[in-house]
Amino acid sequence: MAKDKGPRRPKAETPKGFRDYFGAEVTERKAMLDKIAAVYHRYGFDPLETSAVETVEALGKFLPDVDRPNEGVFAWQEDDSDWLALRYDLTAPLARVAAQYRNDLPTPYRRYAMGPVWRNEKPGPGRFRQFYQCDADTVGSGSVAADAEICAMLADALEEVGIPRGDYVVRVNNRKVLDGVLDFIGIADNQEMRAAVMRTVDKYDKVGEDGVMELLTTGRKDASGAYIDGVGLHIQSAQSIVQYLTQKSVVYDKGLNNGRLASMRQSVGDSKIGLEGVDELESISNLLKKQGYDEDRIVIDSSVVRGLGYYTGPVFEAELTFEILDEKGRPRQFGSVAGGGRYDDLVKRFTGQSVPATGVSIGVDRLLAALHAKGRMQTDTRGPVVVTVMDRDRMAEYQAMATELRQAGIRAEVYLGNPKNFGNQLKYADKRNSPAAIIQGTDEAQRCVVQVKDLFLGAKIAAEVSHEEWKNQPAQTEVPRDALVAEVRRILGSA
Known part of the structure; x- marks a missing residue:
């Protein structure tokens, strides 16, 4: 008779794509977040904590056309009725809060939030399914002064945690300008192609000018050898888009930002939406300059697009410009640690009324990694x-x-x-x-x-x-x- 082996013991291991954080790591993260929160507090923003779980309907962004809506999120069905999911960012819950408590909250509503988010995506080196974000948003103001303020606050937060001037730049663009470029080349009304173009140009920093040209036209092979289909644009249309993206190298005697704004006006032609976007960028640039945020800290950059589809106007990224060594010992720039923009239609999903909003999200783990790379973590990690x-x-x-x-x-x-x-x-x-x-x-x-x-x-x-x-x-x-x-x-x- 076979011997009863007893109950099977579970494996003591973290699920794929997740990790554990121990004493020093948690202490360092808290110290950094406390410094960022102090900056947000000085700007008049209030803290907000929302539930880690939202209805999939409220999250909205990753709803697929399948029976089980779990693409991109961790989702499950509650009592044969609502689908619930772990939040994939801190912005979608804010939109729900702004709609749910709209009669109680001040207008504009200025809040910051910090906490973990979850994405049901394929993990990779340094890419986990659970990670921390640190957000600040203004809901209820359509003024570009709100966008300029977010950019200034982001610059201040980076300096507060130990990234000095010269080691970072906040790059600003406007989705309306790219819409104007697409309008100018005649594809603005094709929403499916427009979305495909947006996703493609967002890869500019990863694949470069030639890679974007291939992806906008016939397609290309990625690093693994797999073939990626192209968007199918005519080569002249693709060249117009790439020319717009590469304007960041143009410098005029009037100054870097003024030179790039002039190039943008040429790229959008007589597109109304495009010219509106350029005017907004010019206003943001002027507001920041008067506050002392010059082009060495915050700069207009046409290559910034941002991947999320809900952005409707100005978009921005914080890029760290110092070099680190990759896994093969080759020098490379550290890259982006924060991003955001204006999303005027997200709250409208709940209320039916347009509610302007703008905000930024800092990638906590990447910023911590950057501080470690520069030897700027000074947290006391001594034990008791x-x-x-x-x-x-x-x-x-x-x-x-x-x-x-x-x-x-x-x-x-x-x-x-x-x-x-x-x-x-x-x-x-x-x-x-x-x-x-x-x-x-x-x-x-x-x-x-x-x-x-x-x-x-x-x-x-x-x-x-x-x-x-x-x-x-x-x-x-x-x-x-x-x-x-x-x-x-x-x-x-x-x-």
């Missing part, structure tokens, strides 16, 4: 001071030491594992990245003293000096019991 346990019967006294340290504002904990092996307690402290360990045995207790072991100094001495030098530079100090807090503060100050 560990109070070791030499005598189980004196646990209350050890707890009192930890309490005293905490009341002084110092992270501290009592070792709660098996205290029998003292070496294991110090190994635990090392694994916790603890700066110090507190030791008090029976002898020390009788003399009203404690031993304070500087773990960082001890590790440094062990690695750098000889045995004789070790004797002359002890990393463990005996101090009176009432001097415990002062000694730990001394160690923390020198760490």
Whole structure:
């Protein structure tokens, strides 16, 4: 008779496309988000937290024409009625909030939000199905001053977290201008082709000028060798679009932005929507310049398109311009860490009335990676001071030491594992990245003293000096019991 193997144990592994975040990573992310939130707060924006789950109907963007609407999102059906899904960004929930509470919220409504979002997409290197976003939006203002303010605030946020001027640029364009180009070449009324063109030109930074030309016309092979069908435009129409995209290299005597605006006017001809877009960009440029945001920080750039289909006007991206080394050791620019734009029709889906809105989303993980690449993360990742346990019967006294340290504002904990092996307690402290360990045995207790072991100094001495030098530079100090807090503060100050 076969032996019963018992219940099958689940695998202890994260699902594909997901990851876990541990102490230092969470601490660093929170510190960065706190700095960004402080900038948003200074600009008068209020925080908002929405549910991680929305109805698929409310999300709207990724509804496919299939029985189970889960393309692009993680979705399930609730009691044979509504389909629910994890939010794929923080903008769609904002549109729902703006419609649901429109009679209670101020107009305009200025909010910022930070949190995880989920996308049911194929994961890849550095591309996860769950990631953090950090958004700021103004709902209810059609003024281009709101778009200019978002760009200025984005620049301020980047500098606040440690990206100095010269290492970033906020690039601004207007979807209306590209609509004008499509109008000028005669395809503006073909919505299917227009959407295909928008998706294609958004790949300009990835595939370059030649790649976009191929994708707009007959198609091309990607890096894997797979063939991608082209949009099917006539080569002259494709050339007009590519010429528009590559205007970012044009510089006129009147200044970079003025030169590009002049080129844009030529590209849209007499298209009303196109000229309206150029006028809006000119207003944004003038507003920012008067506030001190010059072309070294915020610049007009015709190559910015943005992939999401709900943008209706100005669009912007924050690009980091410094170089890093890729996985093969080749230098390359870091690239985009934030993007956004105006979306005047998103709330209209709920109310039937046009509600102007504009906003930006920062890719939290990419920005953190950029700060690490430049060595600009200065978050204190030290663990707590560990109070070791030499005598189980004196646990209350050890707890009192930890309490005293905490009341002084110092992270501290009592070792709660098996205290029998003292070496294991110090190994635990090392694994916790603890700066110090507190030791008090029976002898020390009788003399009203404690031993304070500087773990960082001890590790440094062990690695750098000889045995004789070790004797002359002890990393463990005996101090009176009432001097415990002062000694730990001394160690923390020198760490």
